[in-house]
Amino acid sequence: MAKKSASPYSGLPPRAFWRSGVQERSPLDPGDIYTPRFPVTRDMKIATAGSCFAQHVGRALRGAGLDVLDAEPLPAAVDDATANKYGYRLYSARYGNIYTARQLRQLWEEANGEFTPAEPVWEHKGRYFDALRPSVEPEGLPDVEAVRGHRAGHLRAVMEAYSAADLFVFTFGLTEAWIHTETGTVYPTAPGTIAGQFDPERWSFKNYDVVEILEDFETFRSALKTVNPNVKFLITVSPVPLTATASGQHVEVATCYSKSVLRAVCGMLLERHDDIDYFPSFELITSLNARGVYYEPNQRNVSSQGVNTAMSTFLNAHGLTPKNPSAKEDTDEGEEVVCEEILLEAFAR
Numbered sequence: 001m002a003k004k005s006a007s008p009y010s011g012l013p014p015r016a017f018w019r020s021g022v023q024e025r026s027p028l029d030p031g032d033i034y035t036p037r038f039p040v041t042r043d044m045k046i047a048t049a050g051s052c053f054a055q056h057v058g059r060a061l062r063g064a065g066l067d068v069l070d071a072e073p074l075p076a077a078v079d080d081a082t083a084n085k086y087g088y089r090l091y092s093a094r095y096g097n098i099y100t101a102r103q104l105r106q107l108w109e110e111a112n113g114e115f116t117p118a119e120p121v122w123e124h125k126g127r128y129f130d131a132l133r134p135s136v137e138p139e140g141l142p143d144v145e146a147v148r149g150h151r152a153g154h155l156r157a158v159m160e161a162y163s164a165a166d167l168f169v170f171t172f173g174l175t176e177a178w179i180h181t182e183t184g185t186v187y188p189t190a191p192g193t194i195a196g197q198f199d200p201e202r203w204s205f206k207n208y209d210v211v212e213i214l215e216d217f218e219t220f221r222s223a224l225k226t227v228n229p230n231v232k233f234l235i236t237v238s239p240v241p242l243t244a245t246a247s248g249q250h251v252e253v254a255t256c257y258s259k260s261v262l263r264a265v266c267g268m269l270l271e272r273h274d275d276i277d278y279f280p281s282f283e284l285i286t287s288l289n290a291r292g293v294y295y296e297p298n299q300r301n302v303s304s305q306g307v308n309t310a311m312s313t314f315l316n317a318h319g320l321t322p323k324n325p326s327a328k329e330d331t332d333e334g335e336e337v338v339c340e341e342i343l344l345e346a347f348a349r
Helices: 016-024 053-063 080-085 099-109 146-162 209-226 251-272 281-288 302-318
Strands: 045-050 121-124 127-130 167-172 176-181 203-205 234-235 276-278
Touching: 045 053, 045 146, 053 234, 053 302, 080 127, 099 146, 099 209, 121 146, 127 146, 146 209, 167 209, 167 251, 203 234, 209 251, 234 251, 234 281, 251 276
Parallel strands: 045 167, 167 234, 234 276
Antiparallel strands: 121 127, 176 203
16 A cells, blocks of 8 residues: 655745745755756757746857757848847847737748738838838838838748747737727837837737737747647746836836736646646746845846846756856847837827
8 A cells, every 4th residue: 555645745846936946045055946848958949928027038058059040131231230230140030029919920920921911011211111020120211112022032931930949938028008099009119209200099008918818829820830740849937027008007017917827828738748848937036035136227128147147948858058158248239138128108108
């Protein structure tokens, strides 16, 4: 007869208890926070997408010598600051920040010819912008046809990168977005912030819930696996709070809702699919153990120390050489990390 245990908690590892897992941990020690579900190796081809924090992930993986795909490259002679300004070297294709799961699903369906976005071109001062990624051409293009031509090439690059990936890395960033009311087309920025004009008769604020976000990522995963059946997924939640909210709530309350919803979705995806792993960068950066030092003085941007700690934790867990932890990574907006997140800001002032 099997011996009965005094409690189902008896014999659990120290990481399972708050006292040993957090309270007794040294300040800034990430501890045993992450156990990989499957290995990430140097022979994997990796595609990256998501909110601005995902740029840190991609940079750290490249710095460790992993094969991060870039389907829209620039010559090496072009410096990073110039490349980043025009949306290059940020992700595996030049789509800029993808803040929501709906935006990711929509991009893939458009690349496959299954979706046509409403009002895909916006105008500002006689220049024309790709409404689905308006920040990648800061000065715009001369005409509508130029925008359409650029986008056609971009969609081919998305197909190329995602179809070739062994690992797809996505950072969930936001639940809030602006959509075309009639069709549901979602945009990374609100019309009128970079280009276009805001008309309340045509545009609506949308705050996606758990059910919607889960369905969007599940749909994207299934669709991608039809053309790339062996791809695995690594998901994270961005620890960067909202710049502003149009929800009517205080921005801290809105941030808590958004991150809670996204974290819940990640937990559900992890439980449902063996080919999905979750890296707790959100928990590491926001931990009480960090005493707030993983954020810049504005209490929003993640500090270089926070980025290095998170990515060193990830790389070490996979037996990979981390980026030099003493090397400062510039996280100022507009510099190495393009984190504009102005989709709500203009309407919150």
